[in-house]
Amino acid sequence: MTSIDSAQVAIDLAHNWHPFMQMKDCETYPPRRIVKADGIRLFGETTWYYDSISSWWCNVLGHGHPAIGAAFTQQWATCDHIMFGNFTHDPAIALSQKLVAITPPGLERVYYSDNGSTAVEVALKMAIQYWYNHNQPAKRRIICFDGAYHGDTIGAMSVSSQGPYTQRFESVMFTPIRIPYANEDDTLAALETVLTHHAHTTAAIIIEPLLMCAGGMRHTSVAFYQQVRALASAHQVLLISDEVATGFGRTGSLFASTAAAVTPDFMCLSKALTNGQFPLGVTMTTEAIYRAFYADYTQQKTFFHGHTFTANPLGCAIANATIAALEAFDWQNQVAQINTQLTHGFQQLANDIPICSHPRVIGTVAAIDVHHTDNRALFHMAQRGFDHHLTLRPLGNTVYLYLPLVTARDDCAHMLELLRQVLQSLIKPR
Numbered sequence: 001m002t003s004i005d006s007a008q009v010a011i012d013l014a015h016n017w018h019p020f021m022q023m024k025d026c027e028t029y030p031p032r033r034i035v036k037a038d039g040i041r042l043f044g045e046t047t048w049y050y051d052s053i054s055s056w057w058c059n060v061l062g063h064g065h066p067a068i069g070a071a072f073t074q075q076w077a078t079c080d081h082i083m084f085g086n087f088t089h090d091p092a093i094a095l096s097q098k099l100v101a102i103t104p105p106g107l108e109r110v111y112y113s114d115n116g117s118t119a120v121e122v123a124l125k126m127a128i129q130y131w132y133n134h135n136q137p138a139k140r141r142i143i144c145f146d147g148a149y150h151g152d153t154i155g156a157m158s159v160s161s162q163g164p165y166t167q168r169f170e171s172v173m174f175t176p177i178r179i180p181y182a183n184e185d186d187t188l189a190a191l192e193t194v195l196t197h198h199a200h201t202t203a204a205i206i207i208e209p210l211l212m213c214a215g216g217m218r219h220t221s222v223a224f225y226q227q228v229r230a231l232a233s234a235h236q237v238l239l240i241s242d243e244v245a246t247g248f249g250r251t252g253s254l255f256a257s258t259a260a261a262v263t264p265d266f267m268c269l270s271k272a273l274t275n276g277q278f279p280l281g282v283t284m285t286t287e288a289i290y291r292a293f294y295a296d297y298t299q300q301k302t303f304f305h306g307h308t309f310t311a312n313p314l315g316c317a318i319a320n321a322t323i324a325a326l327e328a329f330d331w332q333n334q335v336a337q338i339n340t341q342l343t344h345g346f347q348q349l350a351n352d353i354p355i356c357s358h359p360r361v362i363g364t365v366a367a368i369d370v371h372h373t374d375n376r377a378l379f380h381m382a383q384r385g386f387d388h389h390l391t392l393r394p395l396g397n398t399v400y401l402y403l404p405l406v407t408a409r410d411d412c413a414h415m416l417e418l419l420r421q422v423l424q425s426l427i428k429p430r
């Protein structure tokens with residue numbers, strides 16, 4: 001580390017509390033100071049890293065995208081922040097119109113918040129109140145799938161998989177109906193049984209379609225998602241699709257729901273919505289849901305929820321620019337090319353490295369399981385990744401790349417080679 005790095009990092013450690021981290025580990029592995037982000041690279045004072053997990057699964061178009069920067073600057077000069085209660089503004093009007101046009105047919109209403117967890121909270125609360133407004137207050141339970149992750153606020157955590165991250169909060173979370181996730185057939189059978197017995201007390205099912213990300217980059221099929229949709233409809237239960245991580249081309253279609261031709265009752269978006277450049281969350285829903293809240297004030301059907309930064313104009317302008325830039329770019333072919341490279345590369349890793357198995361790739365997301373007797377080895381792996389210019393954050397024993405859609409062929413090949421070196425170093429002493 002340079003002296004500037006050490007001095008700045010010392011101040012960081014004197015004040016900052018970093019997410020998901022045991023701060024004591026920073027005595028050994030202090031955070032790396034980034035001074036510039038450009039394209040798919042992050043630069044420190046003396047070294048650089050590939051943004052190989054898209055800055056927590058957000059970045060699709062690279063950092064420093066000029067059109068996004070220009071949109072931000074222009075919006076800032078025009079109208080930076082106003083409240084979205086009583087007021088509206090052009091960036092939100094344009095963004096909602098665009099989102100309605102590009103998401104599955106039937107999603108016609110847009111509710112803004114700040115991040116992925118709040119987008120999920122909004123969907124959960126709307127689903128519960130929808131039934132209340134329809135004089136069916138008993139329908140208030142939520143069905144979720146084991147292995148899913150929907151965020152870290154209390155409601156989102158309640159419907160996520162339970163484990164070390166959530167166990168301290170058990171007493172304050174609500175209890176959903178959890179469907180064990182083993183294989184698709186058994187899971188669907190379990191879901192059907194639960195719906196048969198509990199649909200009358202269930203408001204909604206929540207799902208991460210096609211890809212359960214934080215749960216270990218587990219794939220589920222288009223048919224599985226379609227069956228969940230069919231079961232939800234058949235049993236009069238709403239369907240919430242959490243596309244916070246899968247939206248905007250990540251899995252090869254604009255949305256996972258587009259690939260499956262499924263219209264959920266709620267779709268949650270965030271992350272790549274702004275290319276990761278502004279905190280913004282969206283919960284889209286149908287006209288039918290919206291209408292259940294539309295009444296004289298005295299009927300008490302209003303959705304009383306909101307956030308200070310709801311539909312912040314800067315965020316909406318950035319989202320508009322992100323979607324425009326995505327549409328102007330041949331992302332389908334680019335994702336297909338990255339996907340082919342990753343599929344071949346991860347298969348080779350599984351063939352060549354004895355501790356690696358179960359390679360799986362969807363869109364620009366590639367994962368592999370690593371078997372190691374030292375359970376801290378994968379924790380140390382993030383550091384080995386940095387030493388090899390890679391950003392890695394293994395999920396349990398799953399190591400993955402989650403590449404920006406603009407990743408060039410040579411960079412993808414380089415990252416695969418670097419990952420091979422990192423994985424091989426796990427079977428050799430350091």
Ligand SMILES: Cc1ncc(COP(=O)(O)O)c(C=O)c1O
Pocket residue numbers: 115116117118120149150151152208213214242243244245270271
């Ligand atoms: C599928 C999914 N839903 C919700 C969230 C929560 O989003 P946020 O971290 O913005 O609160 C995440 C975050 O990784 C996610 O992957």
